[in-house]
Amino acid sequence: MNDTIASIATSLGVGAISIIRVSGTEAIKIVNKIFKGKDLKKVASHTIHYGHIINNEEIIDEVLVSVMKKPKTYTMEDVVEINCHGGIASTNKVLELLLLNGCRLASPGEFTKRAFLNGRIDLIEAEAVSDLINSETDLERKVAINGLEGNLSKLIKDIRNNLLNIISNIEVNIDYPEYQDIYEVTLEDLKKQVPNIKIKLEKLVMDYENTKLLHKGINVAIIGRPNVGKSSLLNKLLDENKAIVTNIPGTTRDIVEGTIYLDGIKLNIIDTAGIRETNDVVESIGVSKSLKALKNANLILLLLNNNEEITNEDKDLISKTNDKTTIIVINKNDLNTKLDLTTLNLENVVSINTIDNQGIDSLKNKIKELFNFDMINNSDFTYITNLRQITKIKEALNILNELEIGINQEQDLDILEMDLKDIWNTLGLIIGESYDEELLDDLFKNFCVGK
Amino acid sequence: MNYDIIVVGGGHAGCEASLAASRLGHRTLLVTGNIKNIADMPCNPSIGGPAKGILVREIDALGGEMGINTDKSHIQLKMLNTKKGPAVRALRAQADKVTYANNMLETLKRQENLEIKEAIVDDLVVENGKVLGIKSENGETINSKIVILTTGTYLKADVLVGDKRTSSGPHGEKPAKNLSDNLRKLGLTIQRLKTGTPPRIERSSIDFSELEREDGDDILRTFSYDINPLYKIEEQVPCYLTYTNLKTHEIINENLNKSSMYGGYVTGIGPRYCPSIEDKVVKFHDKERHQLFLEPESLSYDDIYLQGFSTSMPNDVQEKMVHSLKGLENAKILKYAYAIEYDAIDPLEMKPSLENKIIENLFTAGQINGTSGYEEAAAQGLMAGINASLKLQEKEPLILKRNEAYIGVLIDDLVTKGTNEPYRMLTSRAEYRLLLRHDNADIRLREYGYQVGLIDDKRYQNFQNKLHDIEELTNYLKNNKLTTKDNKVIENLDTSPILDGITYYDLLKRPGITLEKLLTTLNLNLYYNKEVLEQVEISIKYEGYIRKSLIDANRLKQLESIEIPEDFDYSLVQNIATEARQKFLKIRPRTLGQASRISGVNPSDIAVLSVFLKRYKHD
Incomplete structure (x- = not known):
């Protein structure tokens, strides 16, 4: 648990300075081994030192090193941060040196995990912090900050309180059956209240799907026959956006040609054109490549040529994209119209050219419309930002479905209450709370019983 | 004189402990302040009820006495929660306080290997952290291999009525004034607890004609698995209901400063589920009435127990309060309500076998462990008697799991979470209550009773x-x-x-x-x-x-199966939060499962500990 970990804390490729963070009992010792400057073992805590990272006398980079001794650090362990100035290659080299000298490459979120395990931050905070670090756009940051302030906690707490009121009332009915003045919970009450809880939980799941788009971006695949203008469309989209994040080939399994931000929402554009053309293979391969790209896409931009009649290949692609969110993009609308789609009964058709911006703008508006950008932008995003949380909420929903079956079978209330408790407990795990004492407190606070 | 086991206290815990010990062949001495008070019921005249009734069935399944003795001694029997599911059904009896005590005393007297002696115990004989016997108030020392303390509310007991504080046990009995101080000197942590009891009313002075009547069931039943019903349905005695009213509340509010509790005369912590009527009126001020139960205490005398009306008001205010109740306008109070404060140990200093962690061969059971209720006391008494015997036989203790018995839940809660108010068993404390039913106590526990030797x-x-x-x-x-x-x-x-x-x-x-x-x-x-x-x-x-409950219980079993060595060095495990580390050191959980139930311990602490234990085992 307490080995020394290191990783690059800033995004690669963004900004002039990259920071490598090292945390653990050996942090200072290891960095000292590759640092030429002051003896870091002798410097005071929370100080910054100028020097060089060296490898066998060879200078790798000119750096500033911050030394922070436990416990007042992010992880509550000894932490050293190296500010590298030399760009990606030398930063990578420094990290490599650290690993050679005894550090282990930190897994994603491991620093935050240590901060949590060492008791510095609670679970939701930990998750929000890691999201904050990873967030790339303003919207994501909004979600992350809401998480920090406990908006999700509040929502879950509200639902749990609602459940707790029912549960403790049923418990009192069980433990104090002789009290005639105490309200007796009925099946009808559950029939009324359970659907409300279900709606709230389902909304959380729905919002999660939206926030997931914020985190991962919308995968957009541009497909179409060769020479239909895929590359031109790609270039047009990328050119229009100065906020392009560089494309790092091979960083994802998809062929990401570029990333653009549309109203703060990330679009990962996957283009199949480039591959085919460099490989110079028969046209049919173009189709099969396109089909493959379809699989991981949230949105398909299917390109057709306005200047040509529709081919069987086009029709094939149209039918293959039936079950996906697709925009039919008719390119070259500045040329004569030979394409006739009237018989195909298509939705979401946008017509563009690569000379003016009018078509591109309507394409963007179409994307915004299809993915409810308005709603996403106007949500208050109090919501779930990670897998653990969503898994628990889905688990709670599953139990709730079983509960509904039990309610329909008119099971005894004390039996149904077991499911209610289960849901309450499961939701408690999301915010790291599940104390039975809470239940007893509620029970005796709200009901007047006892000899 | 040398005994194997000395049991100090003749209440419900003491009776079960001494019966179990002597039945298992150990020479046992039961020491009580007053033989007349053996198996006394100083509070309500009922046994059983939700969760508690299941405790009684479990006691019976294991070979304890409370079930049979109640079957011999009750004047009304009811199955509760019959309109709910099987998991929450439970029997409750109105016991006849006189016959209950007499029947129990007879059983004790007939029991082989068991002697009864009157004395007030002042101190323990302890050498090298091991108990060797007891010292009585008059200086007598009696030796034994094991001592079981079941002192109830008698440790340094004070009875409170209004602003009057009297050093006394229930019914004006002599308290054990020095024992708890001496236990503290021996290194035990002592806490102060409080409970209360309502006034008793003369039956003939009550006008029952306008009160709601509550009869027993018209189906014959027994607590015990081994005997046939001994009563007739039509001979059962009814209870009655009445309610407080605005006038009662007015009297209480006007006199609040005279109540021991509200006047600031009480330091002990009272149980949440046993609020005094002052408490109810203050905390639930918008309620116009509170339900009260009139329960006959015995066929042999005239006292009616006014359940729901505990108070520590002075006598003159109690008169006014009682007379404001419907049906009780001319009631005669035979015994005034009182609150009682007493010393108890910290159950966290106890092993799940009920043996003390600081003093070897010392066991404790009942209210001294911070619990409340006859059934909770009897259950612990039985387990203390069994485990003391097993210890003498050099066998592993019998520790019931949370998915096996309410007794398991009770003891696990005590030794894992501790308590700072008298602990009462409630169905909501049992996470596997569908497995812990009234009907299947024998299927869950009889095998253990047989193995131990209490079931013939x-x-x-x-x-x-x-x-x-x-x-x-x-x-x-x-x-x-x-x-x-x-x-x-x-x-x-x-x-x-x-x-x-x-x-x-x-x-x-x-x-x-x-x-x-x-x-x-x-x-x-x-x-x-x-x-x-x-x-x-x-x-x-x-x-x-x-099946769902069983799956949950199996998950628990996995955590329960990872044992933590008794002398485990927690300083070896880094990354455990300080609060968790302190709790672990104090409680010394036996298993990872127990550790996970300690309040203030987070799942991450358990994850870290679990990883370490796996490595520890390999090394």
């Missing part, structure tokens, strides 16, 4: 026969089918016709079909006793839910 061959054989019948009937229902040809008969069961073949077993799962109805309608000549039918029916009808 004859009782065990009856139990085996029952198991056999259950299996036979279950198999029969599984192996026999109805087809669409039988839809005529099925119609008589008031259920929809079947479309395909269906086993009796699956048909029974349909709502509204009981096993009895099924057997008679189908004319199956199968004759099993009621308990067998009940058992089979419950396990079939609730199969899905029971």
Whole structure:
């Protein structure tokens, strides 16, 4: 648990300075081994030192090193941060040196995990912090900050309180059956209240799907026959956006040609054109490549040529994209119209050219419309930002479905209450709370019983 | 004189402890301040109720006495929660306080290996952290291998009425003034607790004519698995209901500063579930009335227990309060209500066997451990008696798990979470209550009782026969089918016709079909006793839910199976939060499961500890 970990804390490729963070009992010792400057073992805590990272006398980079001794650090362990100035290659080299000298490459979120395990931050905070670090756009940051302030906690707490009121009332009915003045919970009450809880939980799941788009971006695949203008469309989209994040080939399994931000929402554009053309293979391969790209896409931009009649290949692609969110993009609308789609009964058709911006703008508006950008932008995003949380909420929903079956079978209330408790407990795990004492407190606070 | 085991205190814990110890062949001495108060019920005259009634069944399944003694001594019996599911059904008896105590005393007197002695115990004889006997108030020392303390509310007891504080146990009995101080000197942590009891009213002074009447059930039942009902339905005695009213509340509010509790005269912590009437009126000020129960204490005398009316108001205010109640306008108070403060140990200093962690061979049970209630006391007394005996036999202690018994929940809660108010058993404390039912206590626990030696061959054989019948009937229902040809008969069961073949077993799962109805309608000549039918029916009808509980319980078992060595060095494990580390050091949980239930311990602490224990085991 307490080995020394290191990783690059800033995004690669963004900004002039990259920071490598090292945390653990050996942090200072290891960095000292590759640092030429002051003896870091002798410097005071929370100080910054100028020097060089060296490898066998060879200078790798000119750096500033911050030394922070436990416990007042992010992880509550000894932490050293190296500010590298030399760009990606030398930063990578420094990290490599650290690993050679005894550090282990930190897994994603491991620093935050240590901060949590060492008791510095609670679970939701930990998750929000890691999201904050990873967030790339303003919207994501909004979600992350809401998480920090406990908006999700509040929502879950509200639902749990609602459940707790029912549960403790049923418990009192069980433990104090002789009290005639105490309200007796009925099946009808559950029939009324359970659907409300279900709606709230389902909304959380729905919002999660939206926030997931914020985190991962919308995968957009541009497909179409060769020479239909895929590359031109790609270039047009990328050119229009100065906020392009560089494309790092091979960083994802998809062929990401570029990333653009549309109203703060990330679009990962996957283009199949480039591959085919460099490989110079028969046209049919173009189709099969396109089909493959379809699989991981949230949105398909299917390109057709306005200047040509529709081919069987086009029709094939149209039918293959039936079950996906697709925009039919008719390119070259500045040329004569030979394409006739009237018989195909298509939705979401946008017509563009690569000379003016009018078509591109309507394409963007179409994307915004299809993915409810308005709603996403106007949500208050109090919501779930990670897998653990969503898994628990889905688990709670599953139990709730079983509960509904039990309610329909008119099971005894004390039996149904077991499911209610289960849901309450499961939701408690999301915010790291599940104390039975809470239940007893509620029970005796709200009901007047006892000899 | 040398005894194997000395039990100090003759209440419900002491009776069970001394009976279990002597029945298991150990020379036992029961020391009590006053033989007349053996098996006394200083508070309400009832035994059982939700959760508590199941405790009594468990005591009986293990071979304890409370169930049988209640069956011999009650004047009313009721099954509660019959309109709810099987998991929360429980028996409650109105016990006759006089016959209950007499019957128990008779049993104790008849018991081989058991002697009874009157004395007030002042101190323990302890050498090298091991108890060797007791010292009485008059200087006498009696030696034994094991001492079980079941002192109830008698440790440094003070009775409080209004602003008056008197050093006294219940009924003006002598308290044990020095024992708790001496326990503190021996290194034990002592806490102060409080409880209260309502006034007793003379029966003949109450006008019952306008009060609601509560009768016993018209079905004969027993707590014990081993005896037949000893009472007649029509001979049961009713209870009555009355309510407080605005006038009562006015009297209470006007005199609040005179109450021991509200006047600031009480330091002990009272139980949440046993609030005084002052508490109820103050905390629930918008409630216009509070329900009160009038329960007869005995056929031998005239006292009616006014349940729900605990108070520590001075006597003159109590008079006014009682006279404001409907039916009690001219009531005569025979005994005034009082609050009582007493010393108790910190149950966190106790092992799950109920042996003390600081003093070896010292066991404690009942209110001294911070619990409340006769049933909770008896359950611990029985376990202390069993585990003291097992220790003398150099055997492993019997530790019941949370998924096996309410007794397991009770003791695990005490030694894991501790308590700073008198602990009462509630169904909501049991996470596997569907497994811990009234009806199956014997199936859960009788085997243990037999192994320990408290269940004799004859009782065990009856139990085996029952198991056999259950299996036979279950198999029969599984192996026999109805087809669409039988839809005529099925119609008589008031259920929809079947479309395909269906086993009796699956048909029974349909709502509204009981096993009895099924057997008679189908004319199956199968004759099993009621308990067998009940058992089979419950396990079939609730199969899905029971299975779910079992899966949960199995998850618990995995954590329970990872043991933590008693001398485990927590300083070796880094990354545990400070609060968790302190709790671990104090409580020294035996298993990872127990560790996970400690309040203030987070899942991450358990994850870290679990990883470490795995490595620790390998090294």
